Each structure stands twice: as structure tokens, then as C-alpha cells.
Amino acid sequence: QVQLVESGGSLVQPGGSLRLSCTPSATIASATNMGWYRQAPGKERQWVTTTMKSGTTYASSVQGRFTVSSDNAKNAWYLQMTNLKPEDTGVYYCNAFYDSKWVWGQGTQVTVSS
Numbered sequence: 349q350v351q352l353v354e355s356g357g358s359l360v361q362p363g364g365s366l367r368l369s370c371t372p373s374a375t376i377a378s379a380t381n382m383g384w385y386r387q388a389p390g391k392e393r394q395w396v397t398t399t400m401k402s403g404t405t406y407a408s409s410v411q412g413r414f415t416v417s418s419d420n421a422k423n424a425w426y427l428q429m430t431n432l433k434p435e436d437t438g439v440y441y442c443n444a445f446y447d448s449k450w451v452w453g454q455g456t457q458v459t460v461s462s
Contacts, residue, residue: 357456370442
């Protein structure tokens, strides 16, 4: 089964930036779709963004601040986050659609605090 590994989470001050990475054990080209979710303490997992062949969509709360990209040479997806706010705090998960099923990573912690 394909595995995903997220990295790049950290403590950052409000207004700062972070770039998260998601690296699969299979090639990123063989994934049909991929996305990012986050889960704040005591809250349900929240959708952040999804990328399909037709394009990328973002939650309204991150639109204009977060950007998804990919690098085939490094076989990784990225979530570039700018102008971070305390409400962006949470564990960030990537998921991807391989072999007719969604696969999830283990998550990486992002904390936005002064």
C-alpha cells in the first residue's frame, strides 16, 4: 500500500510562512487526486485544499494565503502557507488517491503563536 509522509510543520509567529511537504512511496504522477486537511485540537478534521487534473480548489479560509505545488523530480507535493494566523494551528494531513482508494499521511503539527 502507498504511504504518505508529511513534513515541515513547526511553530511560527502570526504573519509568518511555512512550507509543508508530502512525499509518497509511489510516484506523484500516478495519483489521481491529492489534498490537504487539518485538524485543530478538539475539532473535526477540516478540508483545506484538493488538486485534481482539472485544477485546485481551496477552502475560503485559506484562499489567497495557501498554495499547492508539486515537484516531479523530488516526487513531492507542497503546501505553501503565508500570512499564517493562530486559527491555522493544527495537525496537517495530506491525502492522495492511489489504486482506487484514498491514502493518508500521519500528519505534521503547525502551531501559529506569538
